[in-house]
Amino acid sequence: MTQQIVIDPITRIEGHGKITIHLDDEGRVSDAQFHVTQFRGFEKFCEGRPFYEMPSLTERICGICPISHSVASAKACDAILGVRVPETGAKLRRLLTYGQYIQSHALSFFHLSAPDLVLGMDSDPAKRNILGVLEADPTLALDGIKLRKIGQEIIAGFTGKRIHPAWVVPGGVNEPLAEDHRKTMLASLPEALEITLRTLRWFKASLENHREEIRTFANFPTMFMGLVNDEGNLEHVNGKLRFIDYKGNIVADGVEAADYKTYIGESVEPWSFLKSPYYKPLGYPDGIYRVGPAARLNVCNGCGTPLADQEWAEFRSLERGPVMSSFHNHYARLIEIVYAIEKAQELLNDPNITSPHVRAFAQPNYSEGVGVVEAPRGTLFHHYKVDEEGLMTWANFIVATGNNNLAMNRGVLQVAQRFINGNSIPEGALNRIEAVIRAFDPCLSCSTHAIKNPSFPLLLLAADGTVLDKVRI
Amino acid sequence: MSKVLRIATTWLDGCSGCHMSFLDLDERLADMAPHIEMVYGPLVDAKVFPEGVDVTLVEGAVATDEDKKKIRMIRDRSYILVSFGDCAVTANVPGMRNQFKVKDVMKRGYLENSSQNPELPSIGVPHLLDRARPVHEFVSVDVFLPGCPPPTEAILYTISELLAGRVPDLKGKARFGA
Numbered sequence: 001m002t003q004q005i006v007i008d009p010i011t012r013i014e015g016h017g018k019i020t021i022h023l024d025d026e027g028r029v030s031d032a033q034f035h036v037t038q039f040r041g042f043e044k045f046c047e048g049r050p051f052y053e054m055p056s057l058t059e060r061i062c063g064i065c066p067i068s069h070s071v072a073s074a075k076a077c078d079a080i081l082g083v084r085v086p087e088t089g090a091k092l093r094r095l096l097t098y099g100q101y102i103q104s105h106a107l108s109f110f111h112l113s114a115p116d117l118v119l120g121m122d123s124d125p126a127k128r129n130i131l132g133v134l135e136a137d138p139t140l141a142l143d144g145i146k147l148r149k150i151g152q153e154i155i156a157g158f159t160g161k162r163i164h165p166a167w168v169v170p171g172g173v174n175e176p177l178a179e180d181h182r183k184t185m186l187a188s189l190p191e192a193l194e195i196t197l198r199t200l201r202w203f204k205a206s207l208e209n210h211r212e213e214i215r216t217f218a219n220f221p222t223m224f225m226g227l228v229n230d231e232g233n234l235e236h237v238n239g240k241l242r243f244i245d246y247k248g249n250i251v252a253d254g255v256e257a258a259d260y261k262t263y264i265g266e267s268v269e270p271w272s273f274l275k276s277p278y279y280k281p282l283g284y285p286d287g288i289y290r291v292g293p294a295a296r297l298n299v300c301n302g303c304g305t306p307l308a309d310q311e312w313a314e315f316r317s318l319e320r321g322p323v324m325s326s327f328h329n330h331y332a333r334l335i336e337i338v339y340a341i342e343k344a345q346e347l348l349n350d351p352n353i354t355s356p357h358v359r360a361f362a363q364p365n366y367s368e369g370v371g372v373v374e375a376p377r378g379t380l381f382h383h384y385k386v387d388e389e390g391l392m393t394w395a396n397f398i399v400a401t402g403n404n405n406l407a408m409n410r411g412v413l414q415v416a417q418r419f420i421n422g423n424s425i426p427e428g429a430l431n432r433i434e435a436v437i438r439a440f441d442p443c444l445s446c447s448t449h450a451i452k453n454p455s456f457p458l459l460l461l462a463a464d465g466t467v468l469d470k471v472r473i
Numbered sequence: 474m475s476k477v478l479r480i481a482t483t484w485l486d487g488c489s490g491c492h493m494s495f496l497d498l499d500e501r502l503a504d505m506a507p508h509i510e511m512v513y514g515p516l517v518d519a520k521v522f523p524e525g526v527d528v529t530l531v532e533g534a535v536a537t538d539e540d541k542k543k544i545r546m547i548r549d550r551s552y553i554l555v556s557f558g559d560c561a562v563t564a565n566v567p568g569m570r571n572q573f574k575v576k577d578v579m580k581r582g583y584l585e586n587s588s589q590n591p592e593l594p595s596i597g598v599p600h601l602l603d604r605a606r607p608v609h610e611f612v613s614v615d616v617f618l619p620g621c622p623p624p625t626e627a628i629l630y631t632i633s634e635l636l637a638g639r640v641p642d643l644k645g646k647a648r649f650g651a
């Protein structure tokens with residue numbers, strides 16, 4: 001470890017992260033670390049607060065997936081109350097979740113990764129952003145902006161607020177869905193579907209331009225985890241956990257949220273504020289697994305909606321077993337948008353979606369509760385303990401991005417080994433190292449809180465500290 | 474809107490929600506594109522904060538030694554600094570840890586709630602300040618734009634006023650919490 005390259009900050013991701021790459025004496029990549037440098041302390045400062053505040057408080061963990069936090073939190077609270085959420089309340093949580101999937105996946109695909117996919121990994125960094133895409137391919141950029149807007153408008157259709165609506169509550173949701181909002185939401189979906197299918201066609205046709213990225217973006221065997229429903233199909237809100245091995249064999253199925261600790265351990269890496277969960281029966285670090293869009297499509301038996309099922313079958317035919325390259329998260333993300341739109345249409349046409357029975361009331365009846373959902377980035381756990389008065393005494397969160405931490409670290413190493421050789425580093429190589437992280441669409445403010453030193457250029461240092469190469473962007 | 478405004482945005486200890494509220498301009502972002510240049514921020518690939526930025530929007534509280542260094546450097550390089558959202562204006566959510574000792578907050582996360590290698594991260598990660606504090610406690614702030622997150626319309630108004638060379642008057646346009 002005589003030389004180091006530091007990429008700081010990683011751009012076009014949510015939150016604070018940096019990467020250190022270690023080179024040996026011959027200039028070969030020997031190790032790589034992905035640092036998350038933000039720490040927020042939610043697990044501690046929740047202490048002493050009433051548990052029913054948690055859904056609106058934990059929304060503030062992340063401005064991109066607040067809905068997932070509020071639903072996971074509300075599910076933990078439901079368990080503390082010991083209630084069954086009324087049918088319409090449960091459907092509305094689901095509808096809200098699909099709105100979030102549309103906006104969050106659109107953000108990841110169009111605003112964060114399209115600059116690499118449309119303009120190229122080696123393109124001019126000064127233009128490599130959504131405004132650059134807007135110049136080069138206005139239709140695609142505007143499609144992305146519109147799609148994200150449609151998702152955000154579904155969320156706002158409930159509360160008038162797109163971000164942190166504080167609308168999911170213990171026992172259900174705050175208010176029934178108004179008929180006029182139902183109509184507006186429904187009317188926006190055909191355009192969303194058109195945009196997504198158009199983008200999916202374009203993306204599939206462009207796959208061959210990314211052969212090297214597909215080959216090296218965290219393309220190695222690991223386990224996968226995700227929720228599935230009673231039929232074993234794709235699930236984001238309810239359902240139970242399934243784990244598969246790298247060949248696609250189911251190794252654990254029907255796992256209840258409350259039993260997560262039997263299957264998942266959490267390890268600390270000294271170089272990151274983000275912990276690294278692992279599959280406990282295999283131990284650390286052999287129990288490496290992945291979550292998120294591609295993982296969900298890998299673990300499920302199908303989607304259960306017509307268009308998404310078709311796309312799912314094509315996706316799964318990419319490989320004989322589970323799809324291994326994390327580059328394909330981009331692909332899976334588009335398929336999940338199709339699914340979210342189809343499911344939202346189904347729910348909005350459901351005759352009792354506007355029913356006023358949306359919330360069950362109770363006192364806290366249990367001292368502990370676990371809630372799990374699939375957030376856009378992967379499986380998310382909220383685990384709470386409360387005292388007699390319902391005040392929080394303890395909390396644990398396993399955030400979506402954490403589940404991918406071991407795989408992201410290994411993925412960075414794989415890409416670095418492929419694209420960095422010797423003493424000169426092309427800027428495009430560094431961008432690819434960031435792009436593998438983007439493929440996971442991490443949410444690092446969820447994790448903790450990362451910090452960066454923006455006045456720090458990228459340096460390649462020799463053992464004596466002299467600068468061998470410098471990339472200033 | 475005639476001249477090109479050089480804009481930077483950054484997040485310190487925040488949740489990205491304020492930035493998302495900015496993106497909620499939707500198609501109006503495209504309309505604005507010819508009038509602004511995004512010179513630094515999470516959505517663009519610049520690694521170094523440039524000199525002579527016209528307007529910088531800062532989301533989040535100052536929570537670490539690196540935030541502190543960064544906000545001072547940003548102040549030096551920005552003509553107008555906007556405290557963007559409640560976390561920047563009051564420390565809001567990040568400030569909720571202030572009632573506990575940093576040591577105890579870290580202990581919960583990394584020693585108690587872990588089953589392998591319990592230790593406090595220390596390599597390549599910043600040092601947490603005892604308390605997360607609002608931006609204006611470290612540097613002078615020109616415009617306060619409250620909200621959690623600030624409403625998109627208030628963001629648009631702020632940028633449009635600055636583009637027109639006026640100091641935005643945000644009375645009635647944004648408030649805490651909402």
Ligand code: SF4
Nearest residue numbers: 487488490559560621
């Ligand atoms: S003010 Fe609200 S939206 Fe903005 S960073 Fe803080 S918690 Fe997130």
